[in-house]
């Protein structure tokens with residue numbers, strides 16, 4: 287049976303079967319114990335985007351998990367997720383193949399965006415958590431190992447943000463993200479973590495630039511899991527403050543020197559570990575003046591800027607683009623999202639889409655370029 291300091295890694299392209307093999311090796315059935323326990327399965331369906339784009343959990347991984355659990359006598363299984371603010375979970379369920387999966391295996395599917403909230407004291411911080419997450423006996427987290435525009439990485443700890451009502455997701459951003467994510471580790475205990483590291487986007491949370499790694503790994507400790515992801519993506523754990531906060535809350539350990547990383551199979555092809563383009567991310571982020579923006583809003587702005595850069599439109603563009611809840615009721619020149627609606631140049635939407643931001647900023651850059659020229 288797997289131990290808390292272990293990380294079990296496998297590689298391959300037959301995602302259903304390699305997931306089942308990994309779970310057998312981990313001894314998940316023994317870890318769960320009582321066959322009558324209510325099991326929650328939390329994938330990452332941030333937006334209605336196919337898993338091949340690198341932003342959402344492959345349904346094949348969840349299928350392997352369900353097959354393993356049902357074969358071992360577990361029947362009370364519920365997949366639960368709430369997409370980010372601005373997208374509907376029900377569309378994500380459909381596009382990402384989860385309606386079909388739930389139907390095929392007769393598994394319950396809960397849209398957390400429609401769930402009532404329960405207030406919980408999480409290490410001295412009161413948080414509002416979707417009821418479904420508080421009603422399971424054993425939570426299996428199935429995040430994608432990805433990059434993130436605001437927090438650099440997202441995997442086990444941050445994936446639980448999908449178990450918050452939309453109003454609470456916005457409040458998390460107003461609280462600076464890291465502190466509440468760290469505290470959330472106490473509100474929802476993750477019993478088992480099955481990481482989809484098949485082709486996560488190492489820069490953008492909603493995908494679009496997948497990096498093929500064909501890897502799945504399992505952990506019991508969400509803090510250790512995210513520390514391992516930091517190592518893989520060459521970030522110091524301190525660069526992602528919520529990991530240290532979760533450790534201080536008692537949710538796990540960042541100490542990789544005590545970790546045992548066990549590979550079931552070697553990688554299919556010997557190749558360099560994929561890395562995020564950090565310089566590009568810093569360059570694009572410097573153009574955004576962010577005060578408490580929501581994930582979707584900021585997560586659309588950076589890829590929109592990326593497209594503008596690829597079009598060669600950012601060469602002489604030095605102006606800051608304001609974004610976030612901190613601009614509500616304030617005036618300024620250039621902003622995106624309803625929070626900046628009092629600005630001279632503001633794009634409506636909560637959030638506006640990536641394409642809307644791209645078109646709006648492109649028009650603005652061309653217009654100001656014409657005036658200055």
Ligand code: SF4
Nearest residue numbers: 580583623624625636
């Ligand atoms: S407009 Fe404001 S509230 Fe709406 S998504 Fe953007 S930052 Fe969040």
